[in-house]
Amino acid sequence: MMRSVRAWGVVLLACAVLMPVEPEAAPSSGVGAEQLSVRVTAKAPDPVYGVDPGVVLSQRSGDLVITKRGTVVENLDLRGSILVKADNVTIRNSIIRGGPAATSDKALIMSWWGAKKLKISHVTLRPDHPSRYLDGVSGANLTAEYLDISRVVDGLKLTGGVSTVRRSFIHGGYSTADPSQPDGVSHNDGIQVIQLGSGSRITISDDVIRAYRNSAIMVSQRPGNRLVIQRNRLSDGACQLNMVVKGGGRIGSKRLSLKANRFSPGLYGRACPARLPRRGHGHFKLSDNRWLSDHKSIKVQWF
Numbered sequence: 001m002m003r004s005v006r007a008w009g010v011v012l013l014a015c016a017v018l019m020p021v022e023p024e025a026a027p028s029s030g031v032g033a034e035q036l037s038v039r040v041t042a043k044a045p046d047p048v049y050g051v052d053p054g055v056v057l058s059q060r061s062g063d064l065v066i067t068k069r070g071t072v073v074e075n076l077d078l079r080g081s082i083l084v085k086a087d088n089v090t091i092r093n094s095i096i097r098g099g100p101a102a103t104s105d106k107a108l109i110m111s112w113w114g115a116k117k118l119k120i121s122h123v124t125l126r127p128d129h130p131s132r133y134l135d136g137v138s139g140a141n142l143t144a145e146y147l148d149i150s151r152v153v154d155g156l157k158l159t160g161g162v163s164t165v166r167r168s169f170i171h172g173g174y175s176t177a178d179p180s181q182p183d184g185v186s187h188n189d190g191i192q193v194i195q196l197g198s199g200s201r202i203t204i205s206d207d208v209i210r211a212y213r214n215s216a217i218m219v220s221q222r223p224g225n226r227l228v229i230q231r232n233r234l235s236d237g238a239c240q241l242n243m244v245v246k247g248g249g250r251i252g253s254k255r256l257s258l259k260a261n262r263f264s265p266g267l268y269g270r271a272c273p274a275r276l277p278r279r280g281h282g283h284f285k286l287s288d289n290r291w292l293s294d295h296k297s298i299k300v301q302w303f
Contacts, residue, residue, distance in 0.1 A: 049169040050124035050148030055093045063099070079128070084111040084139070090119045098127035102134040107157065111139030116161070118142040125149045130174040132186045140200070144168060153188045155212070160200035160225070165191060165207060173212035189218040189237075195246075198224030210235040210264070219243040221256065221280075228257045233292065235264030239272035239301070245279050256284040262292040273298040 051057070057077040064073065065083045073082070076094040096108050108125045111118050118141065125136045125147065136149040141161035149155040150172035156165055173188035181187055190209035193202060205228070209216040215237040221227060221244070234240040240263050243256070256276075263273040270291065276284065281302055289298050 047146060047167050048122065049146055049167075050122060051093050051095055052122050057095060081106070082109050083113075084109065084115050084118055085113045087116045089115065089117075090121070091123055092119075092121040093123070095124045095126075098129060098134070101129040102131040105133050106131075107135040107138035108152065109137045109139075111142055112159075115139075116141045120144045120147065122146045123148075126151050130176075132174075132176050132178045134174070136170075140196075153186050154192045155190045155209070157192045157194060158202055160195050160197055160202075162201050164203045164205075166203070167206045168208075170207060170209045171211050175213045185213070187214040188212045189214050190216040190234075191218070193217070193219040193221070193227065195220060195222045195225045198222060200225040202226070203228040203230075204232060205230045206232065208233045212237050213267075214238060215242040216240045217242070221245050221277075223255070226255055229259075229261060230257065231260045233262050233264070234273075235266065235292075237266045238268065239275040240264075240266050241274040241276075242272075243276050243280075245277045256280060258284065258289060259287045261289045263289065263298050264292050270298075272301050275301045275303060278302045 055075055057075055059077045059079070061079045063081040063083065064078060065085065066073070066089050067085050069086045070088045071086060071090070073089070073091045074093050077097070078094060079097045080099050082091065082096065091109065098108055108127060109120060118139065120137060120142065126149070127134060130151045132153060134152055135154040135157050136152040137144055137155070138157040138159070140159045140163060143164045144156060145166045145168065147168040147170070149168065149170045151174050153174055155170035155173070158165070170190040173190065175186050175188050177184060178186040190212045191204060202225070204217065209232060216234040217229060217240070219227065219242070229241070241258070258274065266272065274289065286300065290296060291298060
């Protein structure tokens, strides 16, 4: 979804507990389970995506606006939106289903008002009423972990700051007619990074991202920002990873680290696992990025 971010209300999503199993199998889920290709090593515990098993949830309808520092939202089944306007907020073990279909830019969890240190953990985001305007999580200065996100245009939209997305299952992107796009169809990304300024430090690690039409990860990189993408499983889309550089100035050495990711074919097969700007050639740290099926190294498309 390549439209600009505007301050708006937030809408959270929906439910499920997902447990990854053997390669090419799927995690199980209480709501709308989708098959997922995951390889689990013997040494690593199986992650639980979304709300933890056995958690008793309280139902609530209507938007939730958080203005008090240190607020903890937990064990909630919300049919509404969450707007984060305070620092040090925690959202955990909850299901966010959203409200009526959005008619302007929104997200299920929005942090667009300068809040810092937002933490989202073990939350299932799946709207009952998807829309071409609706993303999953949107904002800056946040940590998101063990999320299950589906049925939105962009799973997460990161706008800068110090942000981390890790060990999450981002899948089943919502694609529909969108007259604002050149081809008339919504451009959905698993994670879209839109760096609005300089000085951001963003890490995307150990996630499974699939079934998004445009790309698994779409990046608008600006000089002066650092981005680490590591140990993810990326599939589908025209290019699984797509980056453009915005703004003038020198990119700087090692501003992008792309390492130990595993790729599966996309819309054009193996033609475009990663598309990176020539302007960054020699400044990016690239290592051990391979195809999941045969472990052959991917070939980066420089443009």
